[in-house]
Amino acid sequence: MPFCTPALRGAKIGGSQSHFMSIQSIWLVPALPLIGFLINGLFRNSLSKSLTGIIGSGTILFSFVVSLLIFGQVRQPGFQGEVVTLFDFITVGKLSIPFAFQVDQLSMLFLLIITGVGFLIHLYSTSYMHEEEAPHFARYFSYLNLFVFSMLLLVLGANFIILFIGWEGVGLCSYLLIGYWFKNLEYGNAAKKAFIMNRIGDLGFLIAIFLMIQQFGSVGFGEVFAHASSAKVGVLTAITMLLFVGATGKSAQIPLYTWLPDAMAGPTPVSALIHAATMVTAGIYMIARSHVLYDLTPVTQGVVAVIGLLTAVLAATIALKQNDIKKVLAYSTVSQLGYMFLGLGVGAYTGAVFHVMTHAFFKALLFLGAGSVIHAMGGEQDMRRMGGLRKWMPVTNATFLIGCLAIAGIPPFSGFFSKDEILGAAYAKSPIYYGVGLFTAMLTAFYMFRLYATTFAGSFRGTHDQEHHLHESPSAITIPLVVLAILAAVAGFLGIPAALAPDAHVLGKYLAPVIGGEAHGGVEVSKGTELGLMALAAVLALAVSVWAWMRFKSRPDLAEPTGFGKVLAGKWYVDEFYNAVIVKPLDLLAQLLVFIEKNIIDGIVNGVGRLVQYGSRQLRLMQSGQVGGYVLLMVVGILVLFLVELFVKK
């Protein structure tokens, strides 16, 4: 088992004697953003913008440095995962849930992605959000820090409860940041939609945890996975399916994906950090973390793969006809997440995590690039009014192109390697998976180059004022772009497939103690086939990219869509379908309940009050001040008592 016993805690691991930072200090990593959140949140009215920016980004940078130092230990060969227990969190009867952190290769990788990409995005935000007033600027940074804290809790938790706390925390921050400009009603609604859809998934997750407690008497990763094989397959299938329901909410898969495109209401760096690089990959992390359970339940694996594949295709087709630059990227994110679930479903856990990493780089890059464009366009997001921007924005243009090449899967950029690994594993499972996956990859290449060509090539189509305003973004924006572009270009070399160079899959070897390296099950594919598939994918991606570029670079797609294109532009009318089937009936029910509440329940309550008031008003008349009246009443009372005594009691 890759999960160590508590006895190992605190012990120095395999030959690494002198370390600047011990593994016990892992609590610093989430604690720093929490401190940043508290400072920025509590003193937001008195801090200056520059100080807020320094605190916000600095805490994340510190976290990143601490993560790097600990990573130095974790990456040593032979390192087995450690559980760092901070304190007892919940103890009820036999159930004991410690507040513990899981330090191993998988959580370390996510830690680096979150703090590293997170820092770049914080840096970017200091410039992007600079027009906000100081208290709102600080509010933004405090939310962002709280998000990073929750996300770190999510990936560090050593049991499902801590993971769930982080899971809810990121959901909350996502809600707060989507609705950051809360004065806009539509943005507020988008935030609510994201929160509610996430809650639907979270319910599944919560029930899965309850089932685990009932079945295993524990929620610790080590205990649950150790006893998984002794549990009934039916129960395990229920647990894994419910966990997957949680993942569909958080990671925007069918049927709960519609919140993610709407989540683009938030500021662009938020979209980059939360809705592309980190939070939405929480579902992939969770399933990769509990891969022991999924390996035991082939039914769930099949469902995961099919849902992932369907989501990938559906979202990619919608992205073909979107004109809002952020919406295209949002659907692209949904599609890429579908890819990752396909990888998880076919057992390519390393591939899925690899794609999470490369996707974090290139999608954050693309979103930040889009943010840079929106910044230059003065808030304009419709790419039909852009065009020819490469003349004014050389850095954004170059980095965006690298991002497009990476996501389109053109070698040697990073997306090619991670996508290829997933596709290879899909082929080993079933050629149908492979075929649909390849088709999606081509769609991806097409819509990305449609986006790139429409935005950066051709001539400018906006207003004269906008043209006058066009400029390259300041360095706080371009530096993160350049760093991410370098990462997006070269990160693929961490996972060179065995067919190209044996033993060159650095990431696979690194993750092997947690995830177990190669894909499980399925038929092995020969080296020749694998190379052939790889070449096919690369050539097709390249061809489609060039085709899309040639087609859109001088004649952008400006006309209103007709026919089938209209269905795609209307997002397959899924939102309308949900509205008609779920939202409307619920609304009607709510109206009925409002009627009952207003008329019947309120009527009873108010009626009681009114009755008492009326009664007392009548009784008050008896107090006339006439002594004779009082005496009369007294005598009548005495007589009544006499009569009662005489006749009733006997």
Added chain:
Amino acid sequence: MPINYYIFLAVALFCIGVAGVLTRRNAIIIFMCIELMLNAVNLLLVAFSKMHYHALSATAPHAGIDGQLFVFFIMVVAAAEVSVGLAVIVMMYRNTHSIDVNFLNRLKH
């Protein structure tokens, strides 16, 4: 003499008192009616005391003497009460130039 006679007399006096209190408006008459009720009850007390200790009077001549004494106490207290009550009525008359109780309804506010 049978006890019934005492009871009838006391009840008759009490009812006259009640009727007087209920029907009259003059404070002094009301006051006298209250005294009437009080004395009706007093009479009843004496009568019952005598009835209870009648059998013992041959052997113990002082049996039941505390009941008779108690009545004297009541009369003393009633006399004190009357003096206070009359003082109240005098003050009332000085303030309102009337001893009609129906005028005195300001306590209801």
